[in-house]
Amino acid sequence: MAIPDIFKQRAQAENWDITNAGTLAQHATIEADVIIIGTGAGGGVSAETLSQAGLKVVMIEEGGLFTSDNFNMDELQAYGDLYQEGAARASKDGAIAIFQGRAVGGTTVVNWTSSFRTPNSTLEHWSKHHAVKGASPAEMTPYFEQMEKRLNVEKWAMPPNANNDILKKGCEANDWSWAVIPRNVSGCWDLGYCGTGCPTNAKQSMLVTTVPEALKNGASLYYRCSADRIVFSEHKAEAVECLALGADGKTPTGVKLTFKAPHIVLSGGAINNPGLLMRSNAPDPHNRIGKRTTIHPVNATLAKMPETVNPFYGAPQSIYSDHFQWNTDGDIGFKLEVPPLQPTMGAQIVGFHGMQLTQTMEDLPNSQSTIALLRDGFHEDSQGGTIELVDGKPVLDYPITDYLWHGFRKAFHVMAELQFAAGAKSVYPLHHDATFYSNLKECKAAIDQLPYELHRQRIMTAHLMGGCTMGEDQRESVVDSQSRFHHADNLYVIDGSLFPTSIGANPQLSIYGLALKQSTQLAATIKQSK
Amino acid sequence: MNRRDFLKLGAVSSTALAATSLTATLTGCSDTVEPNGQWKILTPSDGVMLAAIAPVMLKGSLPTDAKSQKAAIATILNTIDMGLDKFDPHNLKQVRDLFNVLNFGVARGLTTGVWSKWEDASEADIEQFLQRWRNSSVSLFNLGYNGLNKLLAASWYGQPQAWPKAGYPGPLHPDVLITK
Numbered sequence: 001m002a003i004p005d006i007f008k009q010r011a012q013a014e015n016w017d018i019t020n021a022g023t024l025a026q027h028a029t030i031e032a033d034v035i036i037i038g039t040g041a042g043g044g045v046s047a048e049t050l051s052q053a054g055l056k057v058v059m060i061e062e063g064g065l066f067t068s069d070n071f072n073m074d075e076l077q078a079y080g081d082l083y084q085e086g087a088a089r090a091s092k093d094g095a096i097a098i099f100q101g102r103a104v105g106g107t108t109v110v111n112w113t114s115s116f117r118t119p120n121s122t123l124e125h126w127s128k129h130h131a132v133k134g135a136s137p138a139e140m141t142p143y144f145e146q147m148e149k150r151l152n153v154e155k156w157a158m159p160p161n162a163n164n165d166i167l168k169k170g171c172e173a174n175d176w177s178w179a180v181i182p183r184n185v186s187g188c189w190d191l192g193y194c195g196t197g198c199p200t201n202a203k204q205s206m207l208v209t210t211v212p213e214a215l216k217n218g219a220s221l222y223y224r225c226s227a228d229r230i231v232f233s234e235h236k237a238e239a240v241e242c243l244a245l246g247a248d249g250k251t252p253t254g255v256k257l258t259f260k261a262p263h264i265v266l267s268g269g270a271i272n273n274p275g276l277l278m279r280s281n282a283p284d285p286h287n288r289i290g291k292r293t294t295i296h297p298v299n300a301t302l303a304k305m306p307e308t309v310n311p312f313y314g315a316p317q318s319i320y321s322d323h324f325q326w327n328t329d330g331d332i333g334f335k336l337e338v339p340p341l342q343p344t345m346g347a348q349i350v351g352f353h354g355m356q357l358t359q360t361m362e363d364l365p366n367s368q369s370t371i372a373l374l375r376d377g378f379h380e381d382s383q384g385g386t387i388e389l390v391d392g393k394p395v396l397d398y399p400i401t402d403y404l405w406h407g408f409r410k411a412f413h414v415m416a417e418l419q420f421a422a423g424a425k426s427v428y429p430l431h432h433d434a435t436f437y438s439n440l441k442e443c444k445a446a447i448d449q450l451p452y453e454l455h456r457q458r459i460m461t462a463h464l465m466g467g468c469t470m471g472e473d474q475r476e477s478v479v480d481s482q483s484r485f486h487h488a489d490n491l492y493v494i495d496g497s498l499f500p501t502s503i504g505a506n507p508q509l510s511i512y513g514l515a516l517k518q519s520t521q522l523a524a525t526i527k528q529s530k
Numbered sequence: 531m532n533r534r535d536f537l538k539l540g541a542v543s544s545t546a547l548a549a550t551s552l553t554a555t556l557t558g559c560s561d562t563v564e565p566n567g568q569w570k571i572l573t574p575s576d577g578v579m580l581a582a583i584a585p586v587m588l589k590g591s592l593p594t595d596a597k598s599q600k601a602a603i604a605t606i607l608n609t610i611d612m613g614l615d616k617f618d619p620h621n622l623k624q625v626r627d628l629f630n631v632l633n634f635g636v637a638r639g640l641t642t643g644v645w646s647k648w649e650d651a652s653e654a655d656i657e658q659f660l661q662r663w664r665n666s667s668v669s670l671f672n673l674g675y676n677g678l679n680k681l682l683a684a685s686w687y688g689q690p691q692a693w694p695k696a697g698y699p700g701p702l703h704p705d706v707l708i709t710k
Contacts (some may be wrong), residue, residue, distance in 0.1 A: 080612060086613045353660055361687065389621040
């Protein structure tokens with residue numbers, strides 16, 4: 001154990017109150033000032049703020065507790081331990097792969113550390129079109145500043161790895177704008193394994209920042225504790241009934257835990273929050289719960305480069321381009337970034353089999369992938385998806401409209417132009433009817449001919465937003481601009497599920513900033529009422 | 531085979547696919563008996579089917595000598611089983627439906643073109659089946675191909691044994707940072 005496991009060390013030294021619900025033998029009722037369901041970007045920040053205000057906080061987490069000693073840069077182990085459905089979560093029709101975290105610290109444990117403030121255009125759009133109050137750029141700035149300081153968010157100062165440098169070169173060659181990505185790391189080793197849990201505790205995820213701070217402040221943490229149902233009375237959420245999960249992280253042990261508090265905060269994310277509210281038959285007169293789930297749908301191209309890229313090493317994301325993000329002539333905008341390509345991720349996205357798969361994988365060290373993240377939710381033909389329950393579990397039904405297909409096609413063109421301009425020998429748009437093309441002209445002709453149909457093009461998402469959207473109009477939203485549920489006075493939603501549209505950037509800092517604002521206000525409200 | 535034939539095949543096959551799934555459920559013929567304890571989700575029939583498809587899906591990457599290949603496939607199957615055990619019900623049902631279609635005679639023959647038992651199917655037959663599902667104009671088959679493709683590819687390339695051929699030296703600083 002060359003790297004100290006700071007979570008374990010502090011837990012012992014500071015006598016933190018942590019319970020693996022799966023080990024409990026008896027039903028129990030636990031009371032507190034505030035119950036927070038979920039320990040990711042929203043729940044972590046809320047737990048820190050509310051515990052700092054002197055409130056007794058209980059954090060509930062469905063996933064397991066894994067800390068740096070468990071993070072071994074092993075994809076299979078990490079996908080099984082740290083991701084929803086073993087990293088095989090998918091949209092209802094199976095067409096979109098969903099990468100979402102499930103552990104103490106939530107998705108912040110496995111994200112790639114890109115930290116962008118919510119773009120001003122997005123905040124202004126919410127105010128103008130979704131009746132969101134109090135979240136203008138000027139009002140949000142202090143919260144972003146505070147969270148950037150808290151999580152050591154800074155533009156990546158080291159040179160980008162070759163994978164990211166190709167994105168930069170391609171932009172420069174085409175005279176497109178690009179910039180360096182701010183990252184929430186402290187003493188980063190530039191390894192490249194952010195997606196499998198940071199083995200050096202450099203990533204300032206909730207696991208090593210706000211959750212420990214809340215525990216130090218006297219908060220309690222129950223993990224492997226699945227929020228099954230909120231008990232509602234007339235205008236109030238009375239309690240949260242939870243099922244303890246066994247060692248497999250999945251099977252209920254039969255032990256039920258009931259959590260009671262005057263204030264309850266949902267921070268389970270854009271799929272699980274609506275799922276919990278629906279299971280609980282939460283009041284929803286305008287049928288808004290689980291609507292407008294936006295995901296930044298992603299398509300990708302794979303390039304064979306003449307030089308060695310080793311896309312599995314080095315800070316996974318350090319360069320981006322918003323050149324095609326905002327001025328789009330009515331088309332959907334998109335952000336350009338790169339994904340790290342470790343072999344498991346690489347092998348399962350290419351969509352080849354047999355010798356074609358083997359040969360593509362043999363070229364992994366010379367491969368570069370570029371991704372486009374489509375900014376969904378800003379147009380009448382892009383209203384996001386809907387959460388449904390299947391056997392009590394939430395499933396995302398997400399339609400790919402012609403507007404989105406058009407965006408994917410445009411993004412394929414742009415990414416092919418970028419990779420060839422950066423010197424690619426050949427480029428493959430990830431689609432069943434495409435292959436590696438050795439020049440731009442041929443590649444673009446093929447992109448125009450591709451049938452844009454479900455299950456033929458690889459589509460992915462790692463950004464789950466919306467589903468409990470905020471706003472002042474009860475007919476259009478689930479909670480008000482202060483995160484309070486429209487139909488229960490003491491129930492709050494604080495995380496990415498609040499967003500009325502997608503962000504147009506990797507969402508973690510947007511969640512942190514908004515969570516800080518909402519939880520600070522909630523702390524003041526609670527203290528006033530005491 | 532021209533596009534019209536494909537479409538015809540598609541229409542027949544997707545009906546067969548739906549019908550089989552239904553018939554299997556109604557007659558209790560679906561292979562959901564608890565396996566022997568080795569696996570939590572995969573049934574013995576799934577194991578035979580996946581073991582037949584794996585060497586074709588992963589051609590050129592698996593070890594070539596029979597004994598090592600068998601061991602590699604056993605590892606892949608165990609990995610798939612552990613992975614499937616993490617799935618939520620909706621996702622798992624889709625996989626179960628897919629495996630049921632692939633496991634049962636007439637449905638398998640109609641949809642895959644492989645009429646023999648999986649253990650007797652030739653490499654050429656299986657390759658043809660994979661191409662047929664990958665390229666089919668019936669999106670359900672594309673989805674089925676994607677499912678098999680992702681499960682087998684991820685479960686194999688996650689193994690250190692597969693890394694040298696993919697030019698992946700493994701994680702950095704393993705002596706300092708790997709603690710398992």
